[in-house]
Amino acid sequence: MIHQYINNGYYIILDVNSGSVHVTDKLMYDAVALAEPLIGEIEKPVEISDNIRTEIGAGLKAMGYDAEDIYEALSDIQELINMEELFTKDIYELYIKDFKARKTVVKALCLHVAHDCNLACRYCFADEGEYHGRRALMSYEVGKKALDFLVANSGKRRNLEVDFFGGEPLMNWHVVKKLVAYGRSLEEDNDKKFRFTLTTNGVLINDEVIDFCNREMSNVVLSLDGRKEINDAMRPARGQRAGVRSGSYDIIVPKYKKFVKSRGTKDYFIRGTYTRNNLDFSNDVLHFAELGFKQTSMEPVVGDENESYTIKPDDLPRIMEEYDNLAKEYLKRKKEGKGFNFFHFNIDLTHGPCVAKKLSGCGAGTEYLAVTPWGDFYPCHQFVGREEFLLGDVDRGLIRQDISDEFKMCNVYAKPKCRECFARFYCSGGCAANSYSFHGSLTDTYDLGCELQKKRIECAIMIKAALAD
Structure with missing residues (x-):
């Protein structure tokens, strides 16, 4: 092809x-x-x-x-x-016949340490942290069992990943710290190495959080949607959704600047979401750069089609043009020595992922699991609350192998739309949760998201070519 x-x-x-x-x-x-x-x-x-x-x-x-x-x-x-x-x-389709029989181990957990949040982001898929359920904070005992499960089910894999997620995980900070300490205590005796990460809205960041994260967190994702007026319209504090009078920008940006300055060479991302309200999102990415942030990401919103902020198919020409504009400015700044990294423009054309990852992506439901505050297992954070995807829990382990097997077979050759798509080995078939949300099937695709992904890949390859020119 x-x-x-x-x-x-x-x-x-x-x-x-x-x-x-x-x-x-x-x-x-x-x-x-x-x-x-x-x-x-x-x-x-x-x-x-x-x-x-x-x-x-x-x-x-x-x-x-x-x-x-x-x-x-x-x-x-x-x-x-x-x-x-x-x-x-x-030649890759030959690998698929063995995918269901392929032995997999659990290598990563997304710990939902807080089903609660101090912001009320309008587009939040987690329903302000509640995941369409009840507010709850994970206890140390549940988190400890989750880490024990990960070690016991990781086989010979040495490097394990744990992401502290929410809601807002800093609302359960004392448990986060205790679980990191417990994880470290397991490493030597079990020949494991934990890579801890944290995703936060930044409101509760303080000097102690910064110091601890710089010691223990391999990556920290800091949520910010861009310019003040854009961020504050979509990310207000709780109780301010109607007629927003103040937002989170002025609270979090000074904290992010301090955090990033202290971070040194350790990884972080400033991560935003763009909606129909800011189809000129390249200006928000450039705003990140102007604030001094070098590691950036901006994701398209995925939401209810009836919401005013949801991206529509009619917006695609404008968005495609915006990615082109961003790519040109990104390239210009790189060549001038004033560059920054944009997640979707980073592409490895020489090595890339292993065959299994090329074909089936993130490993949700097999190698990667989400854990609720009360210890239930789901394929990933976007499936939490969908009882038909409940895999088990920290006490009983994985009891629904049939669900895991279904995710094992979720690959680019099981998706008719992927078979003839040039991007299939870069996106690995896209997000199974989005496919299920829009089509009720794990093996369909979120069509609008596919178009955006293809455009980003084209821009990323062009940038590689231009920088090598």
């Missing part, structure tokens, strides 16, 4: 199955477009037949290209075929 596109003046050809990216001139770009329906996918390198060469050459001549240049382009195509970097056959 070949994917071709033009972005920021670059002619880009992606050989999907090999992952090879070629930045070409217009002649080569047109030659490959003519060649694809004639050559298709090749199991192993072959010589292009004279008949195919003649047909491609005739098409290029009709476009006004010179005979000598056409010969060179055809030679380049043959060379890339010989190197197995063009028109390659898909």
Whole structure:
């Protein structure tokens, strides 16, 4: 499969199955477009037949290209075929037949230490931290059992990840600290290493939180939606949803600046959500950079289609243009030495993830689980509260292997829309929770989200090409 596109003046050809990216001139770009329906996918390198060469050459001549240049382009195509970097056959589907039988271990937990929150974000999928259930804080005893479960079910895997999540996890800070200490106490005897992370809205950050996180948290995600007026409209304090008089921006931004300045080389992300209210979201990403934040992310809202802030299909042209604008400015700042990182523009074209991750993504329901304050297991944080996906709990362990097996088989070849999509090995089929929310199936896709993902991948590849130019 070949994917071709033009972005920021670059002619880009992606050989999907090999992952090879070629930045070409217009002649080569047109030659490959003519060649694809004639050559298709090749199991192993072959010589292009004279008949195919003649047909491609005739098409290029009709476009006004010179005979000598056409010969060179055809030679380049043959060379890339010989190197197995063009028109390659898909070999990954062979792995799928063993996916259900594939032995998996649990390697990550999302601990919902607080089903409660001190903000009332309008788009919150967690219903202001309650997850459509009851407000609750995780006890140390439940968290301790969850960590014991992780160690016991992680097999020979040494590196384990635990994300403290909510609601707002800092509302249960004393338990977070105790669980980190307990996790550290398990490491040596069990030959494990915990990577702790935290996601917070920042309201309760203080010097103690900063110091502790800098010692113990491998990554901290700091929520902020951008410019003050944008953030405060969507992220007010509780009780201020109607007729917002004040928001969280002035409270959290000074804390974030102090936190990030003290963070040194340790990872963090300023993470925002854009809605229909700020389709000019590139200005919010650039606002992060102007505040001095170098590690940024901005995600499209996913919500009820009846909400005024929800992105609609009609917004796609504007959003696509916005990603292009952001990519150009991002590239300009990188070249000027004033760059920052934007999560969706970071792409590894040389190594990338393992085959299993390429095909099935995040590992929800198999390698990654969410744990509620009372100890129930769900496939991920977005399935919490959906009783049909209750996998077990910290006392009984995983008792619904059938659900885990269903998630094991949730891969790009099980999704008809993914089979012919150039982005499938980059997005790994997208989010199963979004698929279920919009279609009632784990093996469909959230169509609007797919279009945005494809655009971000195109921009990321263009940036790689431009920086290597």
